[in-house]
Amino acid sequence: CEQVTIIIIIINPGFVLVHFDISPASTDDPDIKQMMAGSTLRKVKSHSWKKHRHFRLLEDGLTIWYKSRWAGRGHSTFSVSDLETVRDGHQSELLLSLSEEFPSDQCFTLVFHGRRGTLDLVADTPEEAKCWVDGLRKLIHKSQTMDCKERLDQWVRDWFTKADKNKDGQMTFKEAKTLLKMMNVEMNEENALHLFTVCNLSLCVLEQHTSASLMSPLLSRDEVWKVFQDFSADGERLLVDELENFLQIEQGEREGRAQELIELYEPSEAARQQMCMSLEGFQLYLCSPHGSIFNPDHEQLHQDMKLPLSHYFISSSHNTYLTGDQLRGQSSTEAYIQALKRGCRCVELDCWDGPDGEPIVYHGHTLTSKILFRDVISTLKEYAFKTSVFPVILSLENHCGLEQQTVMAQHLKKILGEILQTSLINGQVPEQLPSPQDLRGKMLLKGKKLGGLEQRSDETITDEVSDDEDGEMERESVEDLTKDTADSNKQSKLSRELSDLVLYCKSVPFHGFEPARASGKCYEMSSFSESKVKKLTKDGKGSEMVQYNVKQLTRVYPSGMRTDSSNYNPQEMWANGCQLVALNFQTAGLEMDLNDGLFRQNGGCGFVLKPEFMRKTDSEFSPERPESRPGYRPLRLSIQVLSGQQFPKVNQKEGSIVDPLVRVELYGVPKDQSRDETSYINNNGFNPAWNETLNFVVHVPDLALVRFVVEDYDKASRNDFIGQFTLPFTSLQPGYRHVHLLSKDGTPIPHASVFVNVSISELT
Template identity: 60%
Template sequence: MESPQNVCVQPDSSLEIMKAGSVLRKAKSRIWRGHRHYRLMEDCKTIAYKSTWAMNSYSTFSVADVEAVREGHESEVFLSVADEFPPERCFTLVFRGRRGNLDLVADTAEEAQAWIQGMQTLIENLENMGESQKLDQWVSDLFLKADINKDGRISFKEVRRLLKLLNMDMNEDHASSLFKMADKTQTGLLESEEFVQFYKMLTQRMDVLELFQDYSSDGQTLSHCDLEEFLREEQLEGDRSHDYALELIKRYEPSDTAKANTTMSIDGFLMYLTSADGAIFNPEDLRLFQDMTQPFSHYFISSSHNTYLLEDQLKGRSSIEAYIKALRRGCRCLEIDCWDGSNGEPVVYHGHTFTSKILFKDVIATVAKYAFKTSEYPVILSIENRCNAEQQKIMAQLLKDILGDMLLKTTVDGKVNVLPSPEDLKGKVLVKGKKIGGLEDADNPGGGEVSDEDDSAEQRRDSLTNESLPSDSKKSKRNLTKELSDLVIYCKNENFTNFEDSRINGKPYDISSFSESKARKIIKESAADFIQHNTRQITRVYPSGLRTDSSNFCPQDMWNVGCQMVALNFQTAGLEMDLNDGLFSQNNHCGYVLKPEILRHSEQHFNPDRPQDRKDYCPLILTIQVISGQQLPKVNNKEGSIVDPFVRVEIYGVPSDQAKQETSYIENNGLNPCWNETLEFVVHTPEVALVRFVVEDYDMATKNDFIGQFTLPFSCIQSGYRHIHLLSKDGTSICPSSLFVHINITEAS
């Protein structure tokens, strides 16, 4: 571990301009705009700002909290004042989690470019850091936080305060002993390098040291043979252990001398264990590894509900930012609720509510720009059409004009009786909606009536609070224009009658939508039939309209029967989105995950309620030794507040696999708690199972506080000694917080 340092790795003219500071106009609305002074602090990690009329009272935010920088008019605020500020002077800082964007206007285009390029450089530097560098950075932050008088040294009094900030209640005599050992200059103060030594002693990983010494021939290093044995025996790397050991020494050993001798020190061993190679998620499954050439009904598709909302569905704000966030998160099916706009332009919002409205054309322009930045595989626009004929024609024209060649306007190689694959549809945007006739009726001369009698109508009825639709709304008819109908290719909304009717009359391009309650009812009564249906056609499931707080349902039951589009409110953090993120974190986060074979082929006859009936039934035993935790975050900023952490492991899958177990809690230690407890699960259908690790702060009197979590598919777990890098409630990294576990997977006897 190196001495505390900042993240400015090399001189940069943009960074120098940022350090000098700029007066930037903060735009919040057409009405409110204020000037503030912004500058990059010397640590290159913090932006300080204050109102121009304030004296020296700067506020700050961390560069690490900024997810992206956008140039020009890339927000609702800038779109609303586009005529006032030239785009070359405008930029937007996008923050992680729920914090709103920061829209800024520079005095000149050159100044704007300096901030844009500088921020991008800083963000890239942070993203390219390895786990060891991130830890160094974290320690640097600790030193700066502890150094209250900013003299570059910290006293024992400051260290005691730091231990509270570090989430640890340590015996004062022990802390004093470590402090004196680190104080080589015997001044009663620790300088930066001495502080690093103090921190290393404070957080010494005895669990890793003991493991290291178990395999070290000389107790000091791991020879190539020692490391190879560890990889073969513990990490179950098998035949590749010999070459892999050499690769790991080259990649993670910090000592050139050790590298030359093909040995690994304890520092190199710890760097390996905390790296992506030592993580619980198999790095091979993070790349694009699945077959992408099967019909796209064979895939789970990351899908969003009420995508336009940033908050609840009664009075929340509609925003193009919500579409950008969903697309950046890997979402491939976006919902667009379209209504007649007062000025002749279609608008998007949650009808019959107080949610704000955004223009349809702005949504489509956003899709055009961001659709394929995270994934090159097809985006599906699920359009809820409530517009009159004239505005439908405008919608169709906007789709064609803005999306251009991205919009799928014809079948792929004339395919009608079989769906194309995600590979066939790379870079394409598909429209999902009502259609007059079928793909076979391409020459239909005009528009026509389509029925509203589907589950979308149920969704709309559920969403009303003090209003009710007309009594005949369930059976209403709506005129659909040919212009909009013609753009529906491969994603035709079709009313669901029963499985027999769908089997006989259904087309591969028919999509049926179900509310969560209706889907659950069908799963309870006919799970096996539902699976068969989903091998032939696509099903979309959406949350009940009664969820006015935009909460979510658990998607696992729907995935168990092969439902492809399980639409969730992406704006609402929690267990359900953790599962969604966990499932779609594999396969290069491309938004498409190939369903397991038992859910793709009709001859499998799989029933999630009776997994033991399948011919290749082979349950597995998952054994998890929860060893320790590292640098867990505080959940309460009150003075002296320290967490009492425990770990819960949750299995989500077929009904017989649903299970939870937890460790005991450790009092007053969030810095380096040790559990050394073993949890064991039987997993009957590992192909569809997800495993969620949750860390909470135990509280006897009130609800336990959430600390962090990590969710991944069972099939992506690496066996052996692994670190689990925890995520926040919003799904963002909370480095360097982690768990250290040992994983063993065996066949049940």
């Protein structure tokens, strides 16, 4: 562990010198030692762009610095905490395509959190590559396993490092004032001076375990202290029965939880032995997963996974191969990896005839780049079950001729092997779809099929491609803008080999709810554009769609007019029982926040059980008339927004400080679409306080999502986004809770949170 020594010298009332020294981290480790010495690595961005850069690990043990020999003083840095993993060898499309030029044992790829692109690097020797791969993996593990106090100490060190502009290991009072602005705090000179002389000593030395005390005036939480005082008899500690009282009255916790939380979060050994909790331990508990607004029990698999597939909402991606828009964006196997990492369980493959007899995947009739079908399948095999063990559906949009359809079938069977479900479970034609549990570790092919499961046809049939009624082709697509009408009505033949691989997800045209009720098979499914679903469910007809989706799967996809790969609001589709609500995962925003929020529960496995009233064959639930269903019981949601902690800057200019406000948004059935917000706080993104209460009525709690948004208020233009967190209403924890904010990419913003008090009661 690194040690940080911070010395505060008060020279006179107008000048404070802060000196801090960071000793090297883990310098006994040979890999870390070599990384700190530095290496010249080749950064590879394309077949023609391969340039040497000097990389080294800085003394803080958490920052990677690199520059070109020709860049003068210019350099770049990134934090180890930005890294998700390190892949060694040819585990990126680019390095794989350069395998003849660069040996596998000299290559590695850095994968960042969120939507940031990967970084491909090549070392001069296998030994040097191994050093960086092993060293970075150790540092990533260390970064991911720090406890709350270690993260806080690291946060303090990071700020001091940033504030030391000339990197001389000293910080003048002028730099200290700049530090406050960097931390999103506006403070006059008198208060700033008081802050840095508060310890009232001429010399103060702080070791790592007490370095955070330098920030104690800023980090003090009056609102937490007041809650602590309400339940502490002596105002100094919470005895086990006092903590138990708080947990049951305010937090809605089960009986007997106090002792467990003291052992987990109380930093003082003496207090733990006396079975009590200090104010510091209380604050650590409130900032922990147990004090989060999201129920930590829902981070685990907790729903019944033995029901038919049609009884679940299933995380689904549209145009999964794209990293950008659907006109000129890049197609990449990395996009499939990113979607699968986020819990996606239905990916799309748009397949076309390619050169050399090899099918390709891309957005047809556009300038998007092309990737090989076989490479996509190989990627899916490797990454499909790293995040979730439950089935992955391959949604095939097939534009290939018979010959390359057969090649596709061969690749699927050869590459996937037993992973691909090619036979009926128990050899029986199903009356209802198999369950996620039945299909653990399996892939299902969604596409057209010759005949049904009851019998096999002996001839190759032709299917009429008829606008958006076709069960597989997304006729509301960019191709419609570029192809002749006559071309879209061509007949296409289907390969027997490919047809035989389709079992439980046979694509069929949708001819109406009545025919589906009369003769529809559970394994038959249709695809609908977003506008088609809205048309089918308008005028109070949502109950028919809900009932249809009890037995059969439905896939919904964005309108082809969304050429920028924007998304529609998925909540309207879920409210009508649609399971496979496909979104452009590469496009950040509200819609993906809602998708991430819904599938955050149930262990992030990509399957969420529908409410019971949407799983009954005689269901009469209508999203437009929630009060008409049996058991209707609306709830009142009251959220007291108390304070905010350590919001990031929006404008990186030195003097810019945010004016934050908090908005709470409710999404669900039409009656549950509402929002309310606090006032804004001037010039304080570090520890703003509101103490404002926002109230909502929730008509269908089982379908509602709650989204917390923090914005930087601007009276002259649109507010700037700071962070958000979205979760199911049923995953809300009552009481005093922290909402830990996420970035636009859905990645955590270190230490940024909103402190709230949540109350849920029956509507009287």
